[in-house]
Amino acid sequence: MGEGTAPLVRFEAVTKRFGAVTAVDRLSLDIAWGEFFALLGPSGCGKTTLLRMLAGFETPSEGRILLDGEDISGMPPHLRPVNMMFQNYALFPHLNVEKNVGFGLRQEKVSRREIAARVAAMLALVKLEGYGRRRIDQLSGGQKQRVALARALIKKPSVLLLDEPLAALDKKLRAETQFELMELQRKLGTSFVIVTHDQNEAMTVAGRIAVMDRGRLAQVASPAEVYERPASRWVADFIGDVTLIEGRFSAPGVMQTMIGQLRVAGERAALGETVWLALRPEKIVISAERPAGDVNAVAGTVHEAGYRGDMSVYKVRLGDRSLMQAAVANTGRGRRGFSAGEVVWLSWPADAGMVLTQ
């Protein structure tokens, strides 16, 4: 196997049904060599099923899965050159760290000496030197996660599958581990496919994200593109916070909405068609006075004010009773925020929003 012209992984119109439930619905997707790819979606969207089909624990009801051009749809898991890191780690409780990590090699015709050497190298890679003789129940959550990672990587898989790998870690450790995973992926050059429901995690680690909704792909793009140019209202709403304003273009660049006439730049949409303007909270400026200059501005009263430390978030009730979200980075100390009931102005430039047609 080598880096040929075929994509590393190709899902071809893959469908998976469990009884009457369709978990994955005619899904096609390519994953490239050396890529850090994320499958992101709410629970029950089919992302885990997709991963399990790639690992071989489920077989597609329809369609094919190709690995480096070879059809592996019916291949049992133990023959596939892919390895998985399980959500609960699935470490063998009757074996110590060393034996867990070396488990996959003992299957192959590898000498004991080489196993010991490769296990030691792997433990060093995940910064667990000296832990080889520990029993699994003597490890912390973060250490278990590293053992699971080492065990899945030791056979040098062509793809490493990670099923919610950081879900069991606390927030701080999770953030650290995300960067370690990225570093590890760069160092090894192995393709990583991660399944997660945490959009921040997907955006942080992955080069490309597939957003899934009810068994289908809602969008496949880079994190920046998914965030700034979502394909639909559903994606815009799932990834981060957003305010959606329904309206119609009455003229190029001019949108009629319930909160007045808004100017929108650089967006293409047919005149008269119902569209939605999606505005991210951090693109909106909140001020006590009506801002001067060439911007869209609407007045409202603060409905809720939330202080998050690094930023403050506001929900502002507009004239048509709808709520708009605005976020302000707290760059200076002791800056006065707004409180509930205050009248404020929300403003944004014409190119701050994106127009969605579905």
Place this chain on the structure above:
Amino acid sequence: MSAKVKRVGGGRLTVLIPYLWLAAFFLVPFVIVVKISLSETAMALPPYTPVLDVLAGWDGVKQFAAQLSLDSYRLLGSDELYLNSYLKSLEVAGVSTALLMLIGYPLAYGIARCPRGLQPLLVMLVVLPFWTSFLIRVYAWINILQRDGLLNDVLMRLHLIDAPVAWLASDTAIYIGVVYSYLPFMVLPLYASLEKIDPSLIEAAADLGCPRWKSFWRVTFPLSWPGLAAGALLCFIPITGEFVIPDLLGGSRSLMIGQTLWTEFFSNRDWPAASAIAVALLALLLIPILVYERLQKCAIGEAP
């Protein structure tokens, strides 16, 4: 403050209850058995001497202690009958436990791999025979195994045998009866430990290159070891002292220790000898329990 003290006292009492229970229903009877085993037979009532006369006070106790002897234990060592009985018991218990493992493991494994909703029903079916009296079930086996019984009937109709086989009064009959009777004691602890195994461990083994049969030997079997050991102990120990099954189904050529004990007690009215047999049997059965404890300690203390 006083409430707190009271609660501590109550707590201590709660801890004490199991010990009181053990003392009343295990330790005291056992001490009595040990005492009798150190006596001599006598044509009296009770049929042994000396009898401890508590009313005679300290002198009575001294007089009693002076008359105790180890004669009954010497008897156990002098007559081959007893040694053979012990060996026979260990043989039956060992072979039966091995058979129970071979039959019980696949059964427990099969139940644990069935759909979750079905498992309680299957476990119920394993336990169901307990609803009928043990004695009646052993009698039923006499019916099945006798010369013109069900087993010979079926085998002859299938032309597997030409003439009826004498199943009863043989070791085969003992093994059939024992394995049948003790199967739930093997299956239940095994099922409990197999059912606890996280299915993702098997998936992880498959992911790392294990075909099904190999992941069984490398993951499932080692993880079911505590259940297997518990099942083996639960079967081996009572089978060693089994009396009813060998008495009803077995022959009279070689007796198990339970039968020998029964003979000493009821036929020969030699209570001291019977008691000595019981005490020796208990000592014998302590060995597998101690081995099990040691193994468990090793498993827990493995690799600091």
